[in-house]
Amino acid sequence: MFKDMDLARDEMASYNSLQRERREKPGLDLNVHVLSSAAWPTYPDVPVRIPQNVQKAINDFEQFYHNKYNGRKLHWKHQLAHCQLRARFPKGDKELVVSSFQAIVLLLFNDVPEGETLSYPQIQEATGLSDPELKRTLQSLACAKYRVLSKKPKGKEIDPTDIFAYNTNFSDAKMRIKINQIQLKETKEENKTTHERVAADRHYETQAAIVRIMKSRKIITHAELVAEVIKATRSRGVLEPAEIKKNIEKLIEKDYMEREEGNRYSYLA
Numbered sequence: 001m002f003k004d005m006d007l008a009r010d011e012m013a014s015y016n017s018l019q020r021e022r023r024e025k026p027g028l029d030l031n032v033h034v035l036s037s038a039a040w041p042t043y044p045d046v047p048v049r050i051p052q053n054v055q056k057a058i059n060d061f062e063q064f065y066h067n068k069y070n071g072r073k074l075h076w077k078h079q080l081a082h083c084q085l086r087a088r089f090p091k092g093d094k095e096l097v098v099s100s101f102q103a104i105v106l107l108l109f110n111d112v113p114e115g116e117t118l119s120y121p122q123i124q125e126a127t128g129l130s131d132p133e134l135k136r137t138l139q140s141l142a143c144a145k146y147r148v149l150s151k152k153p154k155g156k157e158i159d160p161t162d163i164f165a166y167n168t169n170f171s172d173a174k175m176r177i178k179i180n181q182i183q184l185k186e187t188k189e190e191n192k193t194t195h196e197r198v199a200a201d202r203h204y205e206t207q208a209a210i211v212r213i214m215k216s217r218k219i220i221t222h223a224e225l226v227a228e229v230i231k232a233t234r235s236r237g238v239l240e241p242a243e244i245k246k247n248i249e250k251l252i253e254k255d256y257m258e259r260e261e262g263n264r265y266s267y268l269a
Contacts, residue, residue, distance in 0.1 A: 004040070008033040015064050030057040034065065034074070038208070041201050046079045048100075049128040051107050079133075087148065091171035096148065097178040101129060101137045106148065109166045117152075117163040131160075136182040138164065146172065146179050202236075206247045209233050214257050214269040222248075222265040 011034055050058065062074055081100035085107075086093065098106065104127050112118060118126075124134055135158040142151040142164060150167040151158075209232040213225060220228075222245075229244050248267070251257050260266040 004035045005033070008035065011065070014068075015061060018064060027053050028057055030054075030061060032061055037075070038204075042197060043077050043080065045075070045077075046133060047128055047130070048078050048104060048133075049126065050078065051104060089148075089170050090168050092175075094170075094172065094174075095176045097176065099137070099181045101127075101133060102141060102179060102181065104129075105134075105137055105141060109149070112166065114166075114168075117165045119163050120158070120160045123164065134158075138162075140179060140182045142167075144179070144182065146170075146177055148179070202239075202243075203247060203250075205233060205236070206239060206244060207251055210244075210247060210251055211256055214267065218269045219260065220267055222267065225267060 012031060015032075058076065065074060066072070078100045083098055083100055083103035085096045085098060085103055087096050087106075096106070105123060108118060108123060108126050120134075120138070123138070124131075127134065129137065138149070138151075138158045139156075141147070142149040143156050143158070148167055148170050150165050150169075152163050152165075206229060209229050210225065213220065213228050213232065217224075217228075225248070226241050226244050230239055230241075233239055248257070252259065252267075257267050257269055260268050
């Protein structure tokens with residue numbers, strides 16, 4: 001995971017260097033973290049319509065990346081992104097630190113004449129966000145601590161009949177404001193699915209660590225293997241020896257390793 005972060009920084013440095021050579025100044029600062037899906041938790045794809053200028057920057061980075069790595073494919077996880085926006089209010093300019101979904105909604109109001117509004121259906125049509133995602137995004141912008149949007153009728157919940165406007169009365173003592181996204185409430189089924197997905201990812205990580213250690217050591221005792229797996233995976237939490245043993249048994253069944261003949265507590269690669 002740490003190697004991924006270092007490589008991502010190197011990729012951005014290379015991309016920015018190419019931009020300087022082209023003498024192109026993009027309309028926004030794009031920072032991309034290209035991470036290996038095998039080393040990170042899995043995340044579902046959340047449909048959303050990206051603003052044209054942001055999409056142009058994304059396409060440009062994709063072209064750079066595919067020219068460098070032929071055959072690789074990028075899967076964009078926009079729900080994990082965040083943005084910094086410069087916002088102008090009558091009572092003072094602000095720098096807003098927001099999620100990508102919050103930014104997409106706020107940017108819609110750049111094209112709305114002063115005093116006019118956008119309805120919930122209009123915002124949904126423009127963003128392509130599902131009801132759960134859009135409702136919690138609008139709730140964070142119009143009903144929470146920092147109300148950079150105003151809502152009619154007033155209230156703490158979002159309804160499809162609500163209308164929204166740029167809040168000309170917004171003010172705050174801080175110049176830089178972070179607007180937290182409201183967490184999506186999980187159903188029991190979704191909670192169960194999440195835990196199962198996390199457990200599956202943990203099993204894959206454990207098995208990958210065991211295979212790497214076996215390839216390196218060729219022969220190792222059970223106690224040594226357990227200790228090395230715990231050490232190799234501790235950045236994401238300490239594993240229970242019983243869980244490691246289960247994954248060892250699975251790898252033996254798949255013929256990735258075997259027990260040493262005559263010694264149940266020693267393994268061969």
